[in-house]
Amino acid sequence: QVQLVQSGAEMRKPGASVKVSCKASGYTFTRYDINWVRQATGQGLEWMGWMSPNRGDTGYAQKFQGRVTITRDTSINTVYMELSSLTSEDTAVYFCARGQGDGYDVYYLDYWGQGTLVTVSS
Amino acid sequence: SYEVTQPPSVSVSPGQTASITCSGEKMGDKYTWWYQQKPGQSPVVVIDQDKQRPSGIPERFSGSKSGNTATLTISGTQTMDEADYYCQAWDSSTVVFGGGTKLTVL
Numbered sequence: 001q002v003q004l005v006q007s008g009a010e011m012r013k014p015g016a017s018v019k020v021s022c023k024a025s026g027y028t029f030t031r032y033d034i035n036w037v038r039q040a041t042g043q044g045l046e047w048m049g050w051m052s053p054n055r056g057d058t059g060y061a062q063k064f065q066g067r068v069t070i071t072r073d074t075s076i077n078t079v080y081m082e083l084s085s086l087t088s089e090d091t092a093v094y095f096c097a098r099g100q101g102d103g104y105d106v107y108y109l110d111y112w113g114q115g116t117l118v119t120v121s122s
Numbered sequence: 123s124y125e126v127t128q129p130p131s132v133s134v135s136p137g138q139t140a141s142i143t144c145s146g147e148k149m150g151d152k153y154t155w156w157y158q159q160k161p162g163q164s165p166v167v168v169i170d171q172d173k174q175r176p177s178g179i180p181e182r183f184s185g186s187k188s189g190n191t192a193t194l195t196i197s198g199t200q201t202m203d204e205a206d207y208y209c210q211a212w213d214s215s216t217v218v219f220g221g222g223t224k225l226t227v228l
Contacts, residue, residue, distance in 0.1 A: 035217060045157075045165065045208055047217040062123060070163055095164060106171060107212040108155040112164035 002026040004034075004113035005097050011119045017084040020116045022096030029077040030054040035109055036070060036081045038092040046092075050099055051079055080104030086120045093117050124213035134227055142223045145210030147190065149215040154192035155210040156185060159222075165208065169194060179215075201227050215225035 007021040028090060036048040049060035051070040059069050069082045083090060094116045097109035126146035134140035138202040144154060154172050157165035167176050167183035172192060180199045196203055209220040 037217075037219075044206075044222040045159075046221040047219060050217075063214065070139070097165075103215070105212070105218065106153060108167065108170065108210060109157075109165070109217070110167060112166075115164060 002098065002111045004098065004111055006094075006096060006113040006116045009117040009119070011121065012086050014087055014120055016086050016120075017082060018118050019080055019082040020094050020096075020118070021078050021080050022113050023076065023078045024098070025077060027098075030074060034070075034072070034079040035097045035099050036068075037097055037109070039095070039115075040089075040092040043092075046058045048081070048094075053079060083118075086118075088120050090114060091118065091120045115119055124216065124218050126209055126218055126220040128207075128209060130221070130222045131224045131226065134196075134199045134225065136201055136227055137198055140177045140199045140203070140225055140227075142194045142207050142209075142225065144192045144194070144220050145178075145190055146211060149190040149192060149211065150187065152211045152213065154185065154187065156183075156192075156194045156207045157208045157210065159208065168207075178226055193212065196225075199225075199227055203227060 003025045005023045010018050030053045033050045035050040038046050051058045053072045072079045096113040098111040100109035100110040134167050156169035158168045159165040159226040168179050168183045184195045205223045208222045211218045
């Protein structure tokens with residue numbers, strides 16, 4: 001069965017960076033994009049960006065351009081999301097999710113990781 | 123950037139029908155997906171491409187679209203349906219979520 005397992009909770013000080021991992025199993029890793037979505041406490045879902053593990057292509061939401069980097073290690077079926085210059089506003093649960101669809105008219109997130117809490121506090 | 127709008131909250135009595143809307147410019151030209159998220163859990167797709175129900179989703183969940191408004195309908199709402207619901211569109215290679223609607227069943 002498809003599973004996305006994320007790394008554990010992280011705590012950082014303002015100005016630091018954090019790197020969260022997402023290990024995929026149960027399907028051919030290179031066939032589907034991995035997306036990152038975050039959710040602050042009591043708030044909605046906020047899409048951050050995607051990566052194609054096959055080609056290494058990435059796309060980022062304008063809000064996070066220059067501050068987020070998504071990478072992958074195909075030898076261990078893992079995608080990473082690194083967010084830099086953290087502020088308290090970045091305190092949130094970060095989810096990875098598999099992208100499904102042709103990327104033209106159809107694209108949605110069919111399987112999600114369990115979420116990783118990132119806390120930014122001095 | 124593209125935006126879609128949902129009502130912040132909807133209330134429904136058990137057994138009644140709940141409707142949650144999602145509006146956006148040119149929504150009629152795009153597919154809509156609906157996710158259910160319960161507290162402490164990851165989102166789950168309940169409606170795919172406007173009106174398709176994924177395997178395992180109860181028949182009481184349905185989706186429709188009229189003009190630039192998509193609607194998630196839950197018929198015979200149960201207390202277990204109390205959750206946050208998000209619509210999602212795909213625009214210019216960007217995943218766009220609505221702000222979410224808290225469904226209260228009381």
